[in-house]
Amino acid sequence: MAAGSTDTLRYRRGRSAAPALDGLPDGLPRPRGDVWEIPFAADDLFELRQLVTAWATKEALPPEPTEELVLAVHEIATNSVRHGGGVGMLRLWRTGEELVCEVQDAGYIQDPLRARRRPGRAARASRGLWIAEQICDLVEIFSSPRGSQIRMHKRLD
């Protein structure tokens, strides 16, 4: 994302049904600098993948880690659609050393440790968060009855 003078750059789309979500006041610390905010709903996942691919590639993340970051974001955004109220907000930003993707939704993960455990082999097992943990360098989770933030970090080197 090109540097801008505003604190937050909102990406507006014509047809997405998703409303913008404000940050959680007691959640993870707000990033400094430019943040690209993209509200999404169920129909937007395909475009979300294309958008994260284009952004990470432009930020010079190599193809393999880009593919991993895209899968992680997709899995967490899918969880928002399935379990987190049907819509969410994706935030993208870059620090000196890493790309960060955060998904916020209205879901409440009551037991974050359990969500991080290796899933069993049953077909119905939920694997999204666990997959994100495996392929990102760091995954931060904040969850409260007011909503959740999953922040995924990928190193640029």
Next chain:
Amino acid sequence: MGAPNQLRIDSRQESDRVVLTLAGELDMANAPLLQSAMEAPEIAETDTVVLDLQGLTFLDSTGLRIILAAREQSWRRGQEFAVTPGSQQVQRLLSVTGVGEHLRTLASADEVLA
């Protein structure tokens, strides 16, 4: 924005098997396509079901869940169930989740099952 349908499934019947060839992306949005393809009458009667994933460019955990459900469905019918390797992304997902080592994988959709 309504993404276009990005998954195509072709069914091919051979003497001992039905091959479902998946092309495109298998995620939550189009997983029902595979679910309904598994309900086709020719699949209920075959000895072996092969999912040919060579044209599959993207697979997520929802798609993986549908593939595992298809396998369980085949096993309940007493059928063999196998897949072919997909793209790098597909293979990475199978390997990260540890599912790959438990999926019978053929080099090609026509490979004879031992």
